[in-house]
Amino acid sequence: GQSLEQPSEVTAVEGAIVQINCTYQTSGFYGLSWYQQHDGGAPTFLSYNGLDGLEETGRFSSFLSRSDSYGYLLLQELQMKDSASYFCAVRDYNFNKFYFGSGTKLNVKP
Amino acid sequence: GAVVSQHPSRVICKSGTSVKIECRSLDFQATTMFWYRQFPKQSLMLMATSNEGSKATYEQGVEKDKFLINHASLTLSTLTVTSAHPEDSSFYICSARDQRGISYEQYFGPGTRLTVT
Numbered sequence: 001g002q003s004l005e006q007p008s009e010v011t012a013v014e015g016a017i018v019q020i021n022c023t024y025q026t027s028g029f030y031g032l033s034w035y036q037q038h039d040g041g042a043p044t045f046l047s048y049n050g051l052d053g054l055e056e057t058g059r060f061s062s063f064l065s066r067s068d069s070y071g072y073l074l075l076q077e078l079q080m081k082d083s084a085s086y087f088c089a090v091r092d093y094n095f096n097k098f099y100f101g102s103g104t105k106l107n108v109k110p
Numbered sequence: 111g112a113v114v115s116q117h118p119s120r121v122i123c124k125s126g127t128s129v130k131i132e133c134r135s136l137d138f139q140a141t142t143m144f145w146y147r148q149f150p151k152q153s154l155m156l157m158a159t160s161n162e163g164s165k166a167t168y169e170q171g172v173e174k175d176k177f178l179i180n181h182a183s184l185t186l187s188t189l190t191v192t193s194a195h196p197e198d199s200s201f202y203i204c205s206a207r208d209q210r211g212i213s214y215e216q217y218f219g220p221g222t223r224l225t226v227t
Contacts, residue, residue: 031214042203042218087153091214100154
C-alpha cells in the first residue's frame with residue numbers, strides 16, 4: 001500500500017520562503033509529483049521528481065531523496081495567490097497511478 | 111492545450127437514484143483516465159483507473175458495482191454512481207493522461223459536486 005505524510009497547515013507572510021515536506025511509504029515508487037489546489041478548484045500540476053535532487057520551476061522548486069523516502073516543495077517570494085492546498089503524490093511503479101498525500105493548507109498573510 | 115471538462119459541475123439527486131458524470135479530454139486523446147473522490151478538506155482518493163476499450167481497474171475498497179466506469183472512446187470516460195446514498199455525497203474529480211504527452215503528467219477536470227438527499 002501507500003502512505004504519505006504532509007503537515008496539515010503552514011502559515012507564512014508575503015515575500016517569504018516556505019518549505020512543505022512529504023514523507024512516503026510505498027510498495028512501488030516511480031516518482032513524486034506536487035499539485036496545487038485552490039478551494040473548490042481542480043488540482044494543477046506544479047512539479048515532478050523522478051530522480052534525486054532539485055527541480056526548479058520559477059518560484060517553485062521540488063526536491064527528492066529516494067533513499068530517505070522524502071521530498072519537499074519550496075515556494076519562494078510568496079504571494080497572496082499562493083494561498084491554497086498543496087499535495088504530494090507518489091507515482092506507482094507498477095501501474096503508473098498516482099496516490100495523493102493528505103495535503104498542506106498554505107496560508108499567506110500580508 | 112490539455113483541457114479536461116466534467117459534466118455536470120454540480121448535481122443533486124435523491125437517495126436510490128443513479129447519477130452519471132462525464133469526463134472529456136477536449137484537445138487531446140487519453141488512453142488512460144483516473145477517477146478520484148475528495149471529501150471536504152481532505153485528500154484526493156484514487157477510485158479507479160479507466161482504460162479506453164477495456165475494463166476499469168478499481169482500487170481496494172471501491173465497489174465496482176456501485177461505481178460503474180466506462181471509457182468508450184479516447185476522449186470520454188463516464189462514472190455512474192448507482193443507487194446513490196447520502197454517504198456518496200462528495201467531490202468527484204477525473205484526470206486524463208495525454209497518450210502522446212509526458213507520462214507523469216495528468217490533467218484534471220474541474221470536478222463534480224454530488225449531493226445525495
